[in-house]
Amino acid sequence: MIIGSEFSKKYQELLKEVGTHANNDTSHSIAVKDINANLNLDRTEIKNVLEYLEGLGYIETKTIGGPLLYGHITITASGLSKCEELTKS
Incomplete structure (x- = not known):
């Protein structure tokens, strides 16, 4: 388990990236490699x-596999709300 502001920043940035790729659509399947293209996190991170x-x-995991362990994810309604909150602050 990772605790601290560094992790907080990472999850916020990733959630913002997911939100950008989702285009406010909770059914849109997003490739994890596309999300990570701008973030450059390693596989474990x-x-x-x-x-x-x-x-x-x-978020919800939709497919597993590939170089980043997860293939595709979707954002939930709760995730969209949090993403909007993060972009306003």
Whole structure:
């Protein structure tokens, strides 16, 4: 488990990136490699951040596999709300 402001910044940036790719559509499947293109997190970091965000109910894993362990995700309604909150602050 990662605790602290550094992790907080990472999950916020990733959630913002997911929100950008989702275009306010909770059914849109987003490739994890596309999200990570701008973030450049390593395999372990992105796995931990995605699992944390899923645990919070902000994203859902749709496919598993590939170089980043997860293939595709979707954002939830709760995730969209949090993303909007983060972009306003």
